[in-house]
Amino acid sequence: MKIFDVISQIEQEILVSNNNYKINIDKDCTDITTMYQNIKSSSVFILKASNRSKIYAEKAISKNPILILTNMEPNSLDDIKCDIPVIYLSNYESAINKLVHLFYDKYIESLKFIAVTGTNGKTTTSHMVGKILSKLDKRVAVVGTLGVYDSKFNKINFDHTTPTTPMHIEFAEIIKYFAEKNYDYIVYEATSIALDQKRVNFIYNELAIFTNFSSEHLEYHHTLENYLEAKLKLNALSKKSIVNYDSKEYRKIAYDRYHFSNDQKNDMYYKYSIKENKLSIWINGNAYQINIALNGIHNYINLAISIIAIHKLNFDIKNILEVVKYIKPPENRFEIFKIREFEFILDFAHTPLAINESISEAIKYSSKKKKS
Structure with missing residues (x-):
């Protein structure tokens, strides 16, 4: 994959590029990543705007990716010492979905x-x-x-x-x-x-x-x-x-x-x-x-x-x-286990409706056990 292919894929989402450094569109690119920890010298780094964007940008720059794509405010990384080209995006979600298609389509399909x-x-x-x-x-x-x-x-x-x-x-x-x-x-x-x-x-x-x-x-x-x-x-x-x-x-x-x-x-x-x-x-x-x-x-x-x-x-x-007839629920979904003479029900619920249902079912189960 060439940087030209990456840029062509997201052409509509490009807001502005940092013109301080020329982008080598013929350079080979092996992968895209949003995790600065995973950056290689052949990676394109995609940075989503957040209150920690500059911290992540600095960490990314230290790993020397080919290109940085971000939806931060244009030129907001100009005050960081950086000799890596930066392209600012108008729509992060649209750009990253297009790039996933570019790099992963054969697997998705x-x-x-x-x-x-x-x-x-x-x-x-x-x-x-x-x-x-x-x-x-x-x-x-x-x-x-x-x-x-x-x-x-x-x-x-x-x-x-x-x-x-x-x-x-x-x-x-x-x-x-x-x-x-x-x-x-x-x-x-x-x-x-x-x-x-x-x-x-x-x-x-x-x-x-x-x-x-x-x-x-x-x-x-x-x-x-x-x-x-x-x-x-x-x-x-x-x-x-x-x-x-x-x-x-x-x-x-x-x-x-x-x-x-x-x-x-x-x-x-x-x-x-x-x-x-x-x-x-x-x-x-x-x-x-x-x-x-x-x-x-x-x-x-x-x-x-x-x-x-x-x-x-x-x-x-x-x-x-x-x-x-061979199917069971995943773990922690009304899972019953014993410790010594005690029996426990482990269930997962995260809404009031689900919690009430879990409690109700636990009471029913307990009543059945008492009768038997």
Whole structure:
């Protein structure tokens, strides 16, 4: 790759360049990075404006990259001793997504992607979808809150500076890793913040899964309307979407009846019900019973969503149900363990709705144990 190719790719985003040093457009460039720690002499460093930008710029300059791209105010690095060309950008998100395409497109295009969003259930649903597809002989990686997992559900160590959806180039490196191993799918959690920051705009998903919706992350989004709008952006990034029709906020992207509901009165193609820890699913009126022992009603709900989502990807329901009996939730999702004579429930919840549900399910579990 030449510096000419990099500059040509982001031509529309170039605001101004530091003309003190001429850019050698014929120079070879091996990679792009937003982490100054990863800079090589053949790297282009991309610096996002923040209150620590100058500190990061100084650290980057000491490693001598070929070029610095930044959305800081034009000429704001002029007071730093620097003999490296600097290009100032008008739109950081647009530029970095274009550069990810330039450097990683062949890897991105070799994989299929399933994105899971929603206020609750993203982690469990992602892992259940990944486990079912793996049992269906697909090579699947899962990316999200718990980290990055391969198709055997071994955790892989990656630089992962955000707790759920990786940043642009971090995610691209994860994609490259699994593409080179001939994987079929990556299932990932798409948070509202990541969607608002356009971290996954370089991905076109086979399927987007919308689990549920309630108030969350208002310290970032400020209003519930902004939070919802961020979630809904995933629909435009996906070939198909499967929506929880019981979350009324998502109905604006449910253009047909091929979504799911727990309300038997809704005319949805997919329906499910959970009674006494028995999961039933209806697909276009045909009923299927799933006999599997799980703890916590939310794990049954997320399993139902996972089955429905995979069926919407055109996998045969009989094959799905054959492997589902081996599926368990990820760790810390209503996980029960004993220490001496005491029994503990470990569950993860981060919204008032989810916390109330976890407590309620724990009380139900305790009552059953007492009766037995």
